[in-house]
Structures are given as structure tokens and as C-alpha cells.
Amino acid sequence: METKLITAAVALLLGALFTLxxxxxxxxxxxxxxxxxxxxxxxxxxxxGRALAVELAKAGAHVSIVARNPERLQKxxxxxxxxxxxxxxxxxxxxxxxxxxxxSVAAIEAASEPFGGRCPDAFFLCAGASRPGFFIEQSEASLxxxxxxxxxxxxxxxxxxxxxxxxxxxxxxxVFCSSILGYFSMVGYSTYSPGKFALRGxxxxxxxxxxxxGIEVHLAMPGTMYTKGYEEENVGKPKITLKLEETDEGATPxxxxxxxxxxxxxxxxxxxxxxxxxxxxxxxxxxxxxNSYALDWIHGLIGYIALPIWRKSVDTAVVxxxxxxxxxxxxxxxxSV
Amino acid sequence: MPDAWVxxxxxxxxxxxxxxxxxxxxxxxxxxxxxDPxxxxxxxxxxxxxxGLALAKLLAQNGAHVSIVARDQAKLNxxxxxxxAARQNPQQVFRAYSFSVNxxxxSAAAIEAASEPFDGRCPDAFFLCAGASRPGFFVEQTEESLxxxxxxxxxxxxxxxxxxxxxxxxQxxxxxxVFCSSILGYFSMVGYSTYSPGKFAIRGxxxxxxxxxxxxGIDVHVAFPGTIYSPGYSEENRVKPKVTLKIEETDEGATPxxxxxxxxxxxxxxxxxxxxxxxxxxxxxxxxxxxxxNSYALDWVHGLIGYIALPIWRNSVDSTVLKHxxxxxxxxxxxxxxS
Numbered sequence: 001m002e003t004k005l006i007t008a009a010v011a012l013l014l015g016a017l018f019t020l021x022x023x024x025x026x027x028x029x030x031x032x033x034x035x036x037x038x039x040x041x042x043x044x045x046x047x048x049g050r051a052l053a054v055e056l057a058k059a060g061a062h063v064s065i066v067a068r069n070p071e072r073l074q075k076x077x078x079x080x081x082x083x084x085x086x087x088x089x090x091x092x093x094x095x096x097x098x099x100x101x102x103x104s105v106a107a108i109e110a111a112s113e114p115f116g117g118r119c120p121d122a123f124f125l126c127a128g129a130s131r132p133g134f135f136i137e138q139s140e141a142s143l144x145x146x147x148x149x150x151x152x153x154x155x156x157x158x159x160x161x162x163x164x165x166x167x168x169x170x171x172x173x174x175v176f177c178s179s180i181l182g183y184f185s186m187v188g189y190s191t192y193s194p195g196k197f198a199l200r201g202x203x204x205x206x207x208x209x210x211x212x213x214g215i216e217v218h219l220a221m222p223g224t225m226y227t228k229g230y231e232e233e234n235v236g237k238p239k240i241t242l243k244l245e246e247t248d249e250g251a252t253p254x255x256x257x258x259x260x261x262x263x264x265x266x267x268x269x270x271x272x273x274x275x276x277x278x279x280x281x282x283x284x285x286x287x288x289x290x291n292s293y294a295l296d297w298i299h300g301l302i303g304y305i306a307l308p309i310w311r312k313s314v315d316t317a318v319v320x321x322x323x324x325x326x327x328x329x330x331x332x333x334x335x336s337v
Numbered sequence: 338m339p340d341a342w343v344x345x346x347x348x349x350x351x352x353x354x355x356x357x358x359x360x361x362x363x364x365x366x367x368x369x370x371x372x373d374p375x376x377x378x379x380x381x382x383x384x385x386x387x388x389g390l391a392l393a394k395l396l397a398q399n400g401a402h403v404s405i406v407a408r409d410q411a412k413l414n415x416x417x418x419x420x421x422a423a424r425q426n427p428q429q430v431f432r433a434y435s436f437s438v439n440x441x442x443x444s445a446a447a448i449e450a451a452s453e454p455f456d457g458r459c460p461d462a463f464f465l466c467a468g469a470s471r472p473g474f475f476v477e478q479t480e481e482s483l484x485x486x487x488x489x490x491x492x493x494x495x496x497x498x499x500x501x502x503x504x505x506x507x508q509x510x511x512x513x514x515v516f517c518s519s520i521l522g523y524f525s526m527v528g529y530s531t532y533s534p535g536k537f538a539i540r541g542x543x544x545x546x547x548x549x550x551x552x553x554g555i556d557v558h559v560a561f562p563g564t565i566y567s568p569g570y571s572e573e574n575r576v577k578p579k580v581t582l583k584i585e586e587t588d589e590g591a592t593p594x595x596x597x598x599x600x601x602x603x604x605x606x607x608x609x610x611x612x613x614x615x616x617x618x619x620x621x622x623x624x625x626x627x628x629x630x631n632s633y634a635l636d637w638v639h640g641l642i643g644y645i646a647l648p649i650w651r652n653s654v655d656s657t658v659l660k661h662x663x664x665x666x667x668x669x670x671x672x673x674x675x676s
Contacts (some may be wrong), residue, residue, distance in 0.1 A: 014441050018472055101480035135549055136503050140441035147487065152536065164668065167676050171568045179397040184627045185544035187552070194491065197541030201533035204525035209475055211658040212527070220647055240552075273550040286624035287524040287647040291556075297644070306636070325552045335507060 032173070032265050032276030035060035038090070040111050040120040042127040042157050045072040047227035049126030049175065051257035057083035059261070062090040064111035064120065064184055067127075070095045097151045098127055103120050104160035112164075119164040122173040122264075125154040131235040134239060136334070137191040142191060150195025151253065155202055162206075164216070171214035175264055176203045178273070180223040183280040187318050202232075204288060207269055220260045220271045221281065224250030228242050240321045249274075266291075279303040372513070372556075375400035376428065376442045380451055380460035382438050382467040382497055385412040387567035388517065389466030390419070391597035393436040396464075397423040399601070402430040404451035404460065407467075410435045431456050438467055444500035451579040452504075459504040462513040464602075465494040470573040472581060475530040476674055480530055490535025495542055502546075502555070515604055516543045519647050520563040520612075527658050528581035544628065547609055560600045560611040561621065564590030579663040584654055589614075620644040 039056045043049035044065030053065045057080045065080065067073050073093040080091050092114065096107035112119045129149040133141070138146075147221055158174050165172045181189055182196035203219040224230065224245070234242065256273055261269030268291045272281045282290075282299030290296050329335050379396045383389035385404030393405045397420045405420070407413055413433035419433045432454065436447035453458050469480070469489040478486075498514050505512045520534035521529055543559035550557055564570060564585070574582065596613055603611030607612045608631045612621045622636040623643035630636050 002567070113389035135499065135546060136506050138499060140499070143495055143499065145491075147491070147538070151487070151538070152484075155483055155534070159475065159480070159483065161476060161672070162476055166674060169676065182541070185541055186547065187545070187549040190542060190545045190549070193541035193545050194495070194538035195541075197544075198487070198491070198538040201522070201525055201535075201537030202530060204537075205527070205530045205533050206475060208654065208658055209527040209530065210527065211655060212662055231421055280626050284624045284626035286620055286643070287651045289651070290648070293648070300640075300644075303626070304640075308630070311627045311629070314548065315551060318548055329506070335509070 016246065021129045022085060030267065033059075034122070034261070034265075035146075036062070036088075037112075037121040038062040038115055038118075039122045039124060040066060040108065040161075041124040042066045042107075042154070043177075044124075044126065045076040045093070047126070047229050048222065048225055048253040048256050048260070050076045050124060051079050051253040052124050053067065054083045054254075055257045055261045057081075057089065057091065058085065060085045060089065061228075062115075063092075065093045066089075066096055066098060066107045066111070067093075068095060068097055098157045099148055101156045101159055104157040105164075107157075108164055118162070118266050119168055119170060120172065121170065122175065123157065123161040124175045124260075125157050126177045127153040127157070128177060129153075129229060130192045132188040132192060132233060132237045133190075134188065134238055136329075138191060143194075145194045146191030147198070150192060151198040151202075152195075154199060158202065158206070165215055166213055171216075173216045173218065173264065174206065174210075175218040175220065175260070176200075177220045177222070177260075178203070180277055180280060181219050182221055183284050186241070186244065188238045188312055201214070203269075206229060207289065216267070218260075218264050218269060218271060220256075220263070220273075221272045221277055222251070222256045222260075223277060224248050225248050225253050225256050227253050240318060240325070243321075244317055279306065283307060288315075355647045370607065372398075372607065373605070374462070374601070376402065377461040378402040378404065378451075378455055378458075379432070379462045379464060380404045380406065380448065380501070381464040381495070382406045382447075383517075384464075385409060385416040385433070386598070387466070388562065388565055388593045388596050389464070389571050390416050391593035392464050392466060392600060393583060394419055395422045395534045395594075395597045396603050397429065397431065398425065400425045400429065402455075404430075404432045406433060406434045406436055406438060406451070408435060408437055438497045439488055440495045441499055444497040445504075447497075448500050448504055455673045459501070459508055459510055460512065461510065462515065463497065463501040464515045464517075464600075465497050466517045467493040467497070468517060469493075469569060470532045472528040472532060472573060472577045473530075474528065474578055476669070477672070483587060484535075485532030487535045487538070490532060491538040491542075492535075494539055498542065498546070502550075505555055506553050511521050511556075513556045513558065513604065514546065514550075515600070516540075516557070516559040517600075518543070518559050519560050520617055522561055523617075523624050526581070526584065526654055542608075547629065556607070558600075558604050558609060558611060560596075560603070560613070561617055562591070562596045562600075563617060564588050565593055566590050566594050567593050580665070582659060584657050585659075599638065619646065623647060 039061045041053045044053045053063050055318035077093040094110050097103045176199050178199040179196040181193045182200045185193035207217040259273045269289045270281050272278050278299045282296040283303035379401045381393045384393045385407035393403050397403050417433040426503040434450050516539050518539040519536040521533045522540045525533035547557040599613045609629045610621050612618050618639045622639035
């Protein structure tokens with residue numbers, strides 16, 4: 001009788017501790033409110049960037065979208081306007097190339113003008129593009145372009161934003177958009193994964209370093225998003241890569257934006273968008289700040305069993321593609337006689 | 338009835354334990370196919386100093402042909418003398434080539450030159466050890482310094498990998514590419530914004546190619562050493578922020594020779610990720626995700642230790658950074674970085 005009581009008590013205690021751990025991270029952590037905050041969104045005229053800009057507008061923020069194409073920017077601004085909640089909200093769009101520090105600085109300066117020179121409170125860095133292909137068909141130029149379109153597209157804006165926030169003493173936020181291909185990689189992504197991994201490396205550095213300033217860092221790691229960018233990406237994507245991604249369930253940019261904003265509100269460092277993302281996140285976390293120590297245990301356990309099985313099927317498909325690939329190379333005059 | 342169940346359960350557990358031990362030993366005692374460097378042509382970038390030079394000498398000691406590539410001719414000449422001192426037999430070919438490998442053209446030229454003594458046949462294994470580190474606070478960086486950081490970490494190896502891959506595929510050589518990332522390719526912290534991104538990028542490239550090269554039968558390895566007591570390390574520490582030095586105070590580094598030995602052992606036994614010490618193993622296991630594991634069993638142990646120990650370690654790192662705030666404020670003010 002006594003043993004049963006003790007067992008029940010221990011079980012209840014453990015259950016309570018577990019629930020407490022869960023809820024602590026979910027309910028009692030301080031939430032960030034975009035209302036009245038000035039949010040700058042790069043890559044803000046299309047895809048997830050535009051969707052985020054609209055979400056932020058719905059949440060009552062001031063929104064500055066930055067991109068290159070003026071027509072697309074105008075159209076995006078109209079959509080943001082439709083999401084207006086109060087007459088005080090300031091919505092602007094700015095045409096700048098942000099893959100240089102000077103371009104990013106100019107964009108931030110322009111965006112700060114309506115606010116008496118005060119720089120934005122949060123920077124959502126969504127600029128980026130993907131041009132997959134076989135490694136042996138790449139060149140120095142295409143690998144460099146890949147790094148430009150993934151890493152530099154966000155790093156220099158982060159640099160300019162940081163200097164401005166530190167100068168002005170603003171305890172703001174920097175939100176990077178990496179990719180699930182920043183957790184793992186596979187055939188076809190040699191122009192993409194390195195830069196997405198690099199963003200993760202930068203975010204990891206800054207999450208630590210910004211404790212010197214009270215600036216917060218977030219890192220979004222979405223998978224497939226049904227955007228124009230995705231259609232363009234698939235044009236050049238190797239057949240074998242397309243085959244491996246056949247069963248992938250993508251998400252709309254609106255859905256992804258919703259999840260990212262929720263993660264930023266809740267103070268999550270790594271923000272993943274679906275179950276697969278959670279499993280990868282938990283299985284690759286290392287020393288990274290975890291959102292939930294308890295939940296990650298479950299996701300990590302699932303990953304430990306499921307990921308190698310999934311990976312084996314990927315490897316098998318690649319090996320099975322060898323003969324077709326040799327033909328492909330022969331056609332292009334790649335192989336020695 | 339209960340006794341039978343107990344017997345079955347115990348036997349199953351014993352079988353399982355046996356299987357796990359077997360799996361562990363296959364990788365530990367090298368019962369899997371081992372690669373032998375003897376009379377293979379090994380091409381080493383960054384081969385005139387640090388871990389690259391140590392690897393070149395070790396490969397020479399193991400009977401390989403060795404071509405070292407770097408920029409400084411004087412350093413290359415000295416290195417070549419050290420290779421000669423490690424010669425095992427008269428057939429071995431040792432050469433040193435001065436090229437900048439951080440462009441595809443430079444890398445292709447270096448590989449062509451190195452292939453000449455072998456009638457144009459390209460090397461069998463490429464050890465990409467070129468790289469440098471210039472840490473500093475992010476807020477003090479510029480576009481130029483961030484680009485230089487990427488040059489000195491990622492591009493220093495990526496373009497050689499590109500040239501090497503094209504050549505191996507063209508000639509049908511089922512060779513190896515060995516990248517040198519860093520434990521700062523598994524995690525990062527204050528001071529490494531010019532370094533970690535590129536080291537993470539190397540990991541991203543290695544992960545892509547490990548999959549993609551199954552199309553060609555080319556193996557990929559990536560090493561993740563921690564602190565190496567090399568001339569490069571002294572250079573690095575001259576500019577490193579005080580708070581970063583403080584956090585690294587208790588780090589035990591390793592000599593280039595020790596690191597080289599572990600890397601070569603890892604390449605011999607077919608390990609994809611090669612880590613150099615216990616901490617490295619813990620990080621490797623805790624960040625593996627879907628990456629091919631060397632030992633599914635051992636990683637469980639390392640991963641469990643990491644799950645408990647890494648957050649504790651991380652917390653102490655964060656505390657050190659937070660305590661440094663005041664000193665850093667003064668530092669920023671001195672440099673006019675605060676309004």
C-alpha cells in the first residue's frame with residue numbers, strides 16, 4: 001500500500017515538474033509585442049518577407065519594407081496598407097540593395113527618418129534566393145553568387161543594424177532567415193547550404209555577443225515555402241534533388257510568417273516551422289540555447305531513431321541515380337574519353 | 338511463466354548489448370575497410386605550417402606521395418625539407434608548389450602542377466587545411482573584414498574542393514576530400530563573427546558533398562579541431578577580444594602533430610566528421626542531426642553527456658559575457674561607438 005502511494009506521489013511530482021518546465025517556457029516567459037514598434041523587413045516585397053510585413057502590420061507595428069524592385073515594393077506596400085490597424089502606424093517602402101554594408105546603412109537611415117533618426121526596433125532579414133545545381137557544374141562565380149544570395153544578403157544588414165542599435169542604445173532584435181538546409185544538406189545544394197549554415201554560425205555568435213547590449217537574436221529555419229522564389233529555384237534544380245523532395249509538404253509564406261512572428265514574440269532563438277523542423281532543431285542543438293529543454297528531449301529521441309532511417313533512403317536514392325548521372329555528364333562532355 | 342519471460346528479456350537485452358558493442362567496436366578497432374595512404378598522392382593546402390604541415394609529414398611517414406601547396410616560397414622550402422626527413426622509401430614523390438588557392442583558377446593551376454609528376458593523373462586525396470582566424474567584436478567589423486573572414490575560412494577551401502572534384506570526376510578517380518572546419522563550426526560565441534560563419538559554411542558544403550559524391554564514389558571528411566598550438570593561433574590571439582580570451586582560459590589545446598594524427602586516423606577509418614578530443618566528440622554527437630554518424634552507439638553516450646553538460650557550460654559562458662557589459666560600455670565609448 002505504502003509503495004503504491006510513494007510511486008504515485010513520485011509520478012505526480014515528476015509530472016508536475018515536467019508540466020512546470022513546459023509551461024514556464026510557454027506561458028511565463030516575457031512576450032514581445034510588435035505594437036508600436038518599428039520593424040524593418042528586407043526581402044520585404046515578396047515571399048515570406050512580404051507575408052511577415054503584413055503580419056507585423058496586423059499586429060500594430062510600424063513597417064518599413066526594403067527590396068530592390070520599386071514596382072514590387074509598391075504592390076507590397078498596398079498589401080501592408082490593407083492590414084492597417086491604427087492611423088498612427090507608419091508604413092514605408094524603400095528601394096535599396098542590402099547585400100553591401102553601405103546599401104544597408106542607407107536603407108536604415110532612410111527608414112529612420114520618419115522617426116526623427118531613431119533606428120528600427122526590429123530587423124527581419126528575409127532577403128535571399130536559391131539556385132541549386134550539381135557541384136561540378138559550378139564555378140567560382142556561381143559559388144560566390146550563392147554566398148551573396150544567402151549569407152551576405154543578410155549579414156551586412158545585420159552589421160549596419162547592430163552598429164545603429166548599439167550607437168543609439170536600442171535594445172532591439174535581429175531576426176535571420178536561414179533554412180532547414182542550414183541544419184542538414186544533400187545533393188544539389190552546394191550553392192545554398194553553405195550560406196544558410198553561415199547564417200546559423202553568425203546567429204550563434206551574435207546570440208552570445210549581443211548579451212553585451214541587450215539585443216536579441218532569432219534564427220528562422222523554414223523548409224519549402226510556396227513562393228515565386230521556390231518556382232524559380234525548381235527551374236534549375238537537379239532531377240535527383242526534385243525526386244528526393246517529392247514527398248515534402250511545403251508551407252505558404254503566410255503560414256511561415258505567422259510561425260516566425262509567434263516565435264519572435266515568445267523569445268525563441270531557433271524558430272522552426274513544422275514537426276520535421278523541430279526534430280532537426282532538437283537533434284542539432286548542441287550548445288545552442290534551447291526553447292524547451294523538455295520538449296527537445298522528445299524531439300531529439302524521435303530524431304535519433306528516425307533521421308538515420310530517412311537519411312539512408314536519401315543515400316540509396318542518390319546511389320541509385322549514378323548511372324543516369326553518368327549519362328548526364330557524358331552528354332555535357334564532362335567525362336574524359 | 339514469469340521465469341520464461343525473464344529469460345527471454347535478459348537474453349534479448351544481452352543480444353542487444355552485444356550488438357551495440359559490436360557496432361561500437363567496428364568503428365573503434367577499425368574492422369571496417371581502412372584507407373591506406375601508402376603510395377597514394379596526397380595534396381595538402383595550407384601545407385607549409387600548422388596542422389597542414391603536420392599532416393603532410395605524417396602522410397610522408399605513412400608512405401604517401403605528398404604535394405604541399407601554400408603561398409610563401411620560403412616556408413614551402415623549409416616544409417619540403419621536413420617532408421624529406423620523413424621519407425620512408427625512394428619511390429615517394431615530395432613536391433612543394435606556391436599558389437593562392439582561394440580562387441578556382443589558382444586551385445586548378447596548383448592541381449595541374451601537382452599532377453605533372455604523375456602523367457597528369459590528379460591526386461587521390463585532397464587535405465584542405467588552408468585557413469586563418471581574425472576574431473573581434475561584430476560591432477567593429479566592416480563589409481571588408483567580414484568578406485575577408487569568409488575568404489580566410491570558406492573560400493580558402495571551397496574553390497580547391499571545386500577544382501579537385503571536377504578533376505576527379507573527369508578522370509574517374511574515386512578519391513577523397515578532407516575539409517578542415519573547426520569546433521567553432523559546431524557552436525559559436527562572442528568574438529567569432531568573422532570566423533564561425535565560414536567554418537559553419539565549410540560544414541554545410543561538406544554535408545552537401547557527402548551526399549552528392551555518392552554519385553561518384555568520392556569520400557568526404559570534415560575535421561573539427563579545437564585550439565591548435567600553431568603560429569596561426571598566436572596570430573589569432575593578438576586581436577582576440579579579452580572576454581573571448583577569458584572564456585577560453587581553461588581550454589586545453591593540442592599540438593598540430595596530435596591533431597594531424599587524429600585527422601589521419603579518422604580518414605583511414607572512414608569517419609565523416611572527425612573530432613579531436615572529448616569535448617569535440619560531445620559537440621559532434623549533440624549536433625549530428627541527420628549527419629552520418631561514426632558510431633550510433635557511442636554517440637548516444639556522448640549525446641547524453643552533452644544534453645546535460647552543454648547547457649551548464651553555456652550558462653557559464655553567458656554569465657561571463659553579461660559580467661563583461663560594463664567594461665565593454667567603456668570600450669565602446671572610448672571608440673566613439675556609443676552616442
